Amino acid sequence: MITEITESWYSNLVEELQDIIV
Secondary structure: OHHHHHHHHHHHHHHHHHHHHO
16 A cells, blocks of 8 residues: 555656656
8 A cells, every 4th residue: 555655656756857857
């Protein structure tokens, strides 16, 4: 369960960082 939450949070973080970088 913790792994699923971490993956979801990480995915959202990566998407936000990509928007900032671009």
